[in-house]
Amino acid sequence: MGNFEAAQIYKIYVNDSLLTIASDEAGQTGLQEYSDSLMLRYHGKTKFLLNIVDNLEKSPTPRQIILQTTDVKKLFTEVLTLFRWIEAGGGVVRNKNNEILAIFRRKRWDLPKGKLDPGETFEEAAVREVIEETGIKSVERGALVTTTMHSFRTKRDIRSLKVTKWYEMTTEDMKLVWQVEEDIENAIWIDPVKFLDGEYDMFASIREVVQQYLRTN
Structure with a gap:
């Protein structure tokens, strides 16, 4: 838990x-x-x-x-008991211009994240998923930003609950090569305040992550 x-x-x-x-x-x-x-x-x-x-x-x-x-x-x-429990790690990645990394997946803007592999910690999964999904070569992981829980239905219609731990990360690598096989259509660097201004459609859980990030940065 x-x-x-x-x-x-x-x-x-x-x-x-x-x-x-x-x-x-x-x-x-x-x-x-x-x-x-x-x-x-x-x-x-x-x-x-x-x-x-x-x-x-x-x-x-x-x-x-x-x-x-x-x-x-x-x-x-x-x-x-109503859900299948899934653990994931994700990152709020900041570049030297204080922009954060956002991805566009399945018609919504999102942050890079993914499920833990067997034996992995939340921190390890968060770093791995950020690198895999965005193509940046390296990140430095910082503090935990927040933990979110959201429910979804799998392709087999199984009600699942994903708990995601989100970490601050920094990188000097600005080049983005997003992971098309994970349904990612675009990746951008963007000012986090602008990201929340209403133009970018995202799930409420992602909005909460960015809001919490801004409270501490």
Whole structure:
């Protein structure tokens, strides 16, 4: 389960919607990220959880469902039973001009990332995937930016949950040769503030990563 054990709030992105699991002690302040957020209490029924995930997958509203409970870890563990767990590493790569590296994949802008190979750490996977997907020759890995969770359906329609640890990285290599076999159609260097200005369509989870990066840089 990675480093989630001590958390009091869990955020799972379902497409562009958000499932937030929070303790009663967290209150309501700061939990609502969308104007149509719906706040519910969990009463111990797994079917209830399944209905919530189904709704977030199939309906554009509400954009966020907040589940509050007295035992956050227990509820999060129950939510995990609905998914196949996948671990991944990714990078927010900065060049000498303080631009970050973005890729265009499957009609959305994204950041380079990928699944862990057997025996790999999150850090190792993040560096390897950045190099493989973008063609840059080397990066220097820095601190952890954030950890995201997002759900998706596999080609066999298996509901999966990908937990991705994102790391700051720097490079002096500006030449990009993107990995076409991974459905990457383009790769660019771009100012991170401009990347968030609305012109570049991306999943909400990717937007959160860049926002967190900007808070610390």
